[in-house]
Amino acid sequence: MQIVIDRHSKIPIYRQIVDRIREQIVGGMLPEGFRLPPERRLAEALGVNRSTVLTAYRELKAEGLLHAHVGRGTSVHAPVPATRPPAGTGGVPWRQLFREGGHHVQDPVVRDLLELTERRDVVSLAIGLPAPELLPLHLLGTIFDTLVEEAGPQMLLHCPTEGHTPLRETLTRWLATRGIACSVPEVLVLSGSQQGLDLMVRALVDPGDLVVVEEPTYVGILPVLRAAQARVLAVPVDHDGMRTDVLEAILERHRPKLIYTLPTFQNPSGVEMSLTRRKELLELSARTQVPILEDDPYSELCYDGSPLPSLKALDSTGHVVYLSTLSKVLFPGMRLGFLVGPRPLIRRLALLKQGIDLHSSSVGQRLLDRFIRDGHYEPYLATLRTAYAERRDTMDQALSDGEVSGLAWTKPRGGFYFWCRLPREVERSRLLNEAADAGVAYLPGDACFAEPPADAFVRLNFSYSSPERIRDGVVRFLESVHRAARAQRTQAADRVGMKPVV
Numbered sequence: 439m440q441i442v443i444d445r446h447s448k449i450p451i452y453r454q455i456v457d458r459i460r461e462q463i464v465g466g467m468l469p470e471g472f473r474l475p476p477e478r479r480l481a482e483a484l485g486v487n488r489s490t491v492l493t494a495y496r497e498l499k500a501e502g503l504l505h506a507h508v509g510r511g512t513s514v515h516a517p518v519p520a521t522r523p524p525a526g527t528g529g530v531p532w533r534q535l536f537r538e539g540g541h542h543v544q545d546p547v548v549r550d551l552l553e554l555t556e557r558r559d560v561v562s563l564a565i566g567l568p569a570p571e572l573l574p575l576h577l578l579g580t581i582f583d584t585l586v587e588e589a590g591p592q593m594l595l596h597c598p599t600e601g602h603t604p605l606r607e608t609l610t611r612w613l614a615t616r617g618i619a620c621s622v623p624e625v626l627v628l629s630g631s632q633q634g635l636d637l638m639v640r641a642l643v644d645p646g647d648l649v650v651v652e653e654p655t656y657v658g659i660l661p662v663l664r665a666a667q668a669r670v671l672a673v674p675v676d677h678d679g680m681r682t683d684v685l686e687a688i689l690e691r692h693r694p695k696l697i698y699t700l701p702t703f704q705n706p707s708g709v710e711m712s713l714t715r716r717k718e719l720l721e722l723s724a725r726t727q728v729p730i731l732e733d734d735p736y737s738e739l740c741y742d743g744s745p746l747p748s749l750k751a752l753d754s755t756g757h758v759v760y761l762s763t764l765s766k767v768l769f770p771g772m773r774l775g776f777l778v779g780p781r782p783l784i785r786r787l788a789l790l791k792q793g794i795d796l797h798s799s800s801v802g803q804r805l806l807d808r809f810i811r812d813g814h815y816e817p818y819l820a821t822l823r824t825a826y827a828e829r830r831d832t833m834d835q836a837l838s839d840g841e842v843s844g845l846a847w848t849k850p851r852g853g854f855y856f857w858c859r860l861p862r863e864v865e866r867s868r869l870l871n872e873a874a875d876a877g878v879a880y881l882p883g884d885a886c887f888a889e890p891p892a893d894a895f896v897r898l899n900f901s902y903s904s905p906e907r908i909r910d911g912v913v914r915f916l917e918s919v920h921r922a923a924r925a926q927r928t929q930a931a932d933r934v935g936m937k938p939v940v
Contacts, residue, residue, distance in 0.1 A: 439468060439475075443484055451486055455494035463503050463514055470516040474504065479890070483867050485929045561911030563898040564879040566705065566854045567770055571904070572825060574818055578769070581808050593804055599792045600784065601627025601776070602803035608810050609776055616737075617751030618760060620778045626787055629798045631735060631763035631775035632658055637787045637794075638696070638731055638759065638777075639666045648694035652680050654857075654886035654895070656705045656733065659698055668695075670888040675704065677848070679711025682718040689726045697728055702745050703736040703853030706886050706897040710851060713746055720749060723757040730758045735766045738819055739901075740852035741827035756780060764806060766854070767819060772802035826854075826901050829908055833900040836912035842919055854901045857883075860894040864922045869894075872918035872925075878911045 441458045443451055462468045474480070477495060481488040495512060498504040505515045585593055600606065606625045613620060628634045635658065643649060645667035651659060653672035663670055671694060673685045680699055688694075699719070701711035711719075723730050730749060737745045750760035763775035777787065791797075809815060833856055834849045844861030860869070866882060873880060883895025898915070900908055 439472075441480075441484060443486070452490045452493045452497075455484070455491065456497050459494070459498055460501070460503060463516060466516075468514045468516075470514055472514040474512045474514070476511060483865060560877050560879050561907050561914060562879045562902060563900075563908070563911045563915065564881045565902060566766070566899055567902045568766060568768075568822070569825065569829075569901060569904075572822060573769065574814070577814060578805065578809070581805055581812070585804050585808060589804070593801060595800065597797050597800045597803065599788045599797045601625065601798065602800065602807060604811075605803045605807035608807050612810060612815075613778065617747050618778065623781050624778055624784060626777045626779075626784050626791070627798050627803060628763075628775040628777060628791070629795055630765060630773040631733065631761050631777075633791070633794075634761040634775055634777045635659055635662050635731075635733075637790050638761075639663060639668070640790050641783070641786050642695050642729075643668045644695075648692050650685065650688065650694045650697040650728075651888070652699055652704065653888070654706055654883065654891075655698070655888075656700060657881065657885045659733075660885075660888060672888050675707055675709055677709060679704070679709055679715045680719065682715050682722065685719070686722055689722060689728065693726070694728055697723060697730045698733065699730060699749075700733045700735075701749055702734055703739065703850060705736070705853065706855055706881065706883070706895075707857040708848065708850030708853050708855050710746060716746065716749055716752055720753060720755070720757070724755045727757075732758050732760050734760065734762045736853040738767060739823065739826060739854070741823055741830060742851045745852060750778065759783065767822060768806065768809065768815075769802070772799060772806070774798060774802050774806055829900040829903075829905055830856075832905040832908050833898065833912060836909050837916070840912065840916035842916050845916075845919065854899050856898045856900065858896050858898060860896060860919065861923055862893075863926050864894060864919055865926050866894050868925060869896075869918060869922040872921045873915060876914040876918045878914035878918065880915060 439459070439462060441455060443454050445451070447454065449457075459468070459474075474495070475483070477488050477491040481491045484491070495504060499506065499512075503515060504512050506512045597603075600623075603622065605627060606622045609625050609627075610620055610622055626634075628637075639649075639662050643663070643666045647666075647668050648671055649663055649668045650671045650673055651663075652675045654675065655672070660670070671688055671692065673688065674681050679701055685697070697719075699711070701716060701719075703710055719730065722728075730753075732749045734748055734750075737748060748760065750758045760778040761775070762777075765773065765775065777784075779787075830850065834847075837845070837847060837856070837858070842861065844863070845858060847856050847858040850856065860866075866884065870882065881897040881899075883897060884890050886895075886897070898912075903911060
């Protein structure tokens with residue numbers, strides 16, 4: 439939502455806000471159900487009194503363009519066209535057919551970031567993908583030709599919903615080298631780890647159930663929980679990972695269905711949960727009988743030393759369900775992940791998966807199985823670690839060279855991301871606009887919180903772009919931070935002595 443105020447105009451500011459929002463609703467830029475920011479937040483963004491925004495919202499509600507829902511805020515009520523096509527000749531009224539609450543699924547953040555990967559004019563420091571130029575395409579082609587010759591048409595037929603059995607066997611052997619003992623019936627192949635989140639929530643969480651997440655947390659878990667109408671309990675993360683003392687206090691008062699955590703090189707913060715915290719978390723889970731969903735996409739990408747053992751490797755009571763993916767290392771377009779859990783849970787999840795996509799890509803599973811079996815995985819992983827360590831160091835140096843007062847970050851030991859706290863004088867929406875103009879993309883930190891945080895954060899990715907593009911992108915980003923800070927200070931100075939507009 440874009441609102442530009444002319445403070446020299448004779449038109450009252452509240453009327454300018456009304457006109458700008460009305461134009462965007464009528465023009466289709468703000469669709470039905472679009473949630474407007476709360477009055478206080480919009481007032482802060484525009485540098486006006488809250489009563490000014492409140493007055494504008496009231497007028498738009500009176501015009502029938504907005505409506506308010508208790509607990510859900512203010513959203514757009516798009517006007518019905520004055521003329522309608524004759525019955526039977528118009529298109530399907532899709533908006534009227536969407537189920538109630540379906541808008542909670544429509545979080546555009548990840549979709550928009552994926553679209554940016556196709557734009558060469560934008561330096562993307564946003565999306566978490568492996569470097570495309572490092573993917574072993576020639577080797578993949580060779581493996582594909584070999585499989586076609588060996589398997590023939592069978593390669594393109596269906597496979598079990600649980601996954602291609604040879605791949606599941608390969609995964610059990612691979613997991614054993616990482617301290618995770620499991621059998622083939624305890625492994626479910628997924629169409630990406632995002633599907634694992636969806637299946638787990640579908641299987642375990644009813645509307646109103648409590649689910650514990652970290653704060654900040656992976657941006658993809660929150661829309662899944664909102665779609666399930668779950669209640670989110672956020673536990674803060676510090677330099678040692680999830681605060682188990684806060685979690686213990688929560689578990690004394692509540693009984694959540696699930697604890698979701700990324701203990702190793704957490705997305706977005708890059709934090710690694712300490713061994714002490716891991717043991718404390720496992721003890722709390724066993725004592726309260728609340729299962730843990732461990733999301734572990736980054737432990738293979740450790741650039742200094744070795745990663746700590748996974749929660750699943752430390753689990754002696756069977757309370758940890760292990761979720762991972764190979765999309766952060768190999769062929770993200772194949773969308774292949776996997777989940778390890780007890781057999782009753784795997785059977786239940788497989789039935790749910792069968793109703794969604796029947797099974798994951800047969801071709802992709804065969805390719806991945808052969809890639810690992812033939813011994814290509816570990817050498818390729820070593821290549822990635824070297825390349826990504828260089829890119830991480832490049833981003834760290836570029837951030838340091840920028841010398842932006844008030845910008846704070848910690849150099850991660852592994853994973854894909856830098857998590858940066860912005861200077862206090864930088865307003866979130868203003869920075870987004872400045873960065874868009876500069877041609878650089880990042881993930882706004884607000885997307886990783888169940889509720890907007892007091893401080894402003896951004897997540898910057900270093901795996902996808904080359905070192906040269908990283909340096910260019912960081913320079914663009916820091917220049918945007920400088921411009922946003924200057925504009926905010928200028929606006930604050932202009933407001934000194936200004937009377938509220940009502």
